[in-house]
Amino acid sequence: xxxxxxxxxxxxxxxxxxxxxxxxxxxxxxxxxxxxxxxxxxxxxxxxxxxxxxxxxxxxxxxxxxxxxxxxxxxxxxxxxxxxxxxxxxxxxxxxxxxxxxxxxxxxxxxxxxxxxxxxxxxxxxxxxxxxxxxxxxxxxxxxxxxxxxxxxxxxxxxxxxxxxxxxxxxxxxxxxxxxxxxxxxxxxxxxxxxxxxxxxxxxxxxxxxxxxxxxxxxxxxxxxxxxxxxxxxxxxxxxxx
Numbered sequence: 527x528x529x530x531x532x533x534x535x536x537x538x539x540x541x542x543x544x545x546x547x548x549x550x551x552x553x554x555x556x557x558x559x560x561x562x563x564x565x566x567x568x569x570x571x572x573x574x575x576x577x578x579x580x581x582x583x584x585x586x587x588x589x590x591x592x593x594x595x596x597x598x599x600x601x602x603x604x605x606x607x608x609x610x611x612x613x614x615x616x617x618x619x620x621x622x623x624x625x626x627x628x629x630x631x632x633x634x635x636x637x638x639x640x641x642x643x644x645x646x647x648x649x650x651x652x653x654x655x656x657x658x659x660x661x662x663x664x665x666x667x668x669x670x671x672x673x674x675x676x677x678x679x680x681x682x683x684x685x686x687x688x689x690x691x692x693x694x695x696x697x698x699x700x701x702x703x704x705x706x707x708x709x710x711x712x713x714x715x716x717x718x719x720x721x722x723x724x725x726x727x728x729x730x731x732x733x734x735x736x737x738x739x740x741x742x743x744x745x746x747x748x749x750x751x752x753x754x755x756x757x758x759x760x761x762x763x764x765x766x767x768x
Contacts, residue, residue: 546605546608546609546675546676549602549603549605549606549609549612549616550602552601552605552672553598553601553602553605555672556601556605556665556668556669556672556691557598557601557695559664559665559668560664560665560668560669560692560695561695563664563665563668564661564662564664564665564695564696564698564699565699567660567661567664567699568661568699568702568703571703572703573702573703574702574703574704574705575705576705577702585630585634586701588630589627589630589631589701589712590698590701592623592626592627592630593627593694593695593697593698593701594694594695594698595623595626595627596620596623596624596627596690596691596694597690597691597692597694597695597698598623598691599619599620599622599623599624600619600620600624600687600688600690600691600694601669601687601688601691602616602619603616603617603618603619603620603687604669604673604684604685604687604688604691605672605673605676606619607676607679607680607683607684607687608673608675608676608677608678608679608684609676609677610677610679614680617680617683617687620687620690620691624690627717628713628717631712631713631717632713634712634713635713653704654700654704654706654715654716654719655715655719655722655723657696657700657703657704658693658696658697658700658716658719658720658723659693659696659719659723660696661696661697661699661700661703662692662693662695662696662697662699662723663696665691665692665695665696666688666689666692666693666696666727669688669689669691669692670685670688670734673685673688673735674735674736678732678735678736681731681732681734681735682728682729682731682732683728683731684731684735685727685728685730685731685734685735686724686725686727686728686731687724688727689723689724689726689727689728690720690724693719693720693723693724694720696720697716697717697719697720700716701716
């Protein structure tokens with residue numbers, strides 16, 4: 527294949543691509559779909575009886591705000607990772623709210639430990655894992671669909687961040703239903719469930735993200751075209767020196 531033929535073929539077969547919106551805008555779009563879905567699940571599951579009282583509790587509001595901030599930051603980071611050229615350090619964006627969330631739970635757990643309260647019983651918290659998975663199901667599916675429109679540069683990291691966003695948002699919804707407010711219980715079963723779901727999803731990141739999107743594949747030369755281009759390069763170099 528001659529170089530001119532290759533250029534003409536690339537120009538003829540290339541399809542225009544539509545750039546993805548900025549990560550922050552995509553995160554807002556994700557929340558616009560996910561938050562109502564979580565609210566519907568909370569209503570169907572019946573909100574906790576003391577919800578109005580909890581909404582005036584500073585610790586409850588702080589932990590909910592930290593979890594929501596973690597979800598939002600993780601969503602922005604996940605959407606940034608699938609766009610080539612973005613700073614990979616954006617993957618660290620959810621670290622700050624995640625640390626604040628964890629720190630608040632650890633502080634509450636230590637206070638409960640020092641009081642030797644009955645809240646240290648951890649045997650009744652196992653439903654938190656399936657509960658978070660159920661509440662965060664729609665946010666997780668929406669996240670996967672949106673992430674697959676990008677380029678799987680780091681699929682495991684991408685899916686882990688996306689799962690963290692979905693699980694953290696699911697935890698926010700679960701606490702509006704689940705009446706357990708003991709910090710140690712939340713730390714072990716709820717925060718632990720969020721971490722476990724994120725790690726498991728990240729482990730299967732390659733399977734979840736799949737191959738490079740078709741939009742990107744159509745705008746890159748095929749293997750035969752690349753071979754033709756490489757075969758022409760020595761000829762062009764020889765012509766240049768002769």
